[in-house]
């Protein structure tokens with residue numbers, strides 16, 4: 001019996017694994033076509049400036065309009081693209097699309113907006129990355145400080161010397177640097193001293209219960225103070241409740257991003273919402289509107 005069970009379990013796993021492997025291969029093949037067929041889109045999630053109550057920046061988040069599977073979130077294909085190396089081309093597309101959007105906003109009521117793009121550590125390995133970003137900015141005539149690059153702490157664990165070089169080249173270009181998902185990366189704090197960081201984004205996992213858990217409140221408060229004392233601005237990710245926003249304002253966090261303010265939306269939706277003044281924080285709309 002034990003033997004049978006063992007065999008069944010084995011079969012169960014192989015079938016599951018085969019299925020997943022087939023799906024993966026299929027998706028990888030589709031990914032190859034996605035760039036040619038222009039199937040990627042950028043959604044934009046606004047960041048609320050807590051000093052002014054205004055939206056001065058947005059984060060670009062990639063989506064894949066898959067011909068059969070519908071709109072796919074990055075979690076469904078970015079890890080695969082990182083494995084296969086296709087992430088380099090996707091990253092170039094993202095940078096170019098962000099620059100095109102910034103160019104399209106010139107001369108409109110949205111020309112003050114800054115756009116943050118996400119790059120994975122794997123993309124930083126690309127020697128041509130910085131040149132590509134420079135060329136994209138130049139060809140679209142976008143001032144470099146309009147563009148922000150978000151990287152996670154993984155880049156401070158491996159390839160440190162090389163990554164430092166890449167980051168300072170980016171910074172020299174005038175592009176702003178943000179550390180994404182701050183606090184969950186198991187890396188040392190020394191990099192805040194050694195790297196040219198403009199912003200840290202406190203990971204959503206600290207914000208979700210920041211008004212209920214003493215430890216999350218202490219960590220969030222400490223990160224804000226640490227960053228400010230180093231001349232670094234702070235974004236809170238994943239703000240979903242009014243009470244969280246109050247906490248963040250009270251502790252002088254600079255920016256808030258999350259479903260409370262807006263979900264990530266296509267550019268047209270963003271322009272419409274901004275145009276109607278709909279993207280202000282609820283508590284501010286009473287006093288300021």
Ligand code: C2E
Pocket residue numbers: 045060061062073074075078091094117118119120150180181237238239240257258259260264
């Ligand atoms: P991230 O950069 O940390 O982006 C924040 C993620 O949290 C986004 O998920 C966003 O939709 C989600 N989010 C924002 N506010 C809230 C909230 O209040 N509550 C909750 N529950 N979630 C919130 P998304 O768009 O699925 O992106 C997931 C991750 O995929 C991103 O995490 C980023 O690491 C990666 N990613 C997105 N776009 C790109 C890209 O163009 N290139 C690369 N390399 N990675 C990307």
Ligand code: MG
Pocket residue numbers: 059118150180
């Ligand atoms: Mg991000």
Ligand code: MG
Pocket residue numbers: 180181201203237
């Ligand atoms: Mg994040």
Ligand code: MG
Pocket residue numbers: 181
């Ligand atoms: Mg994240």
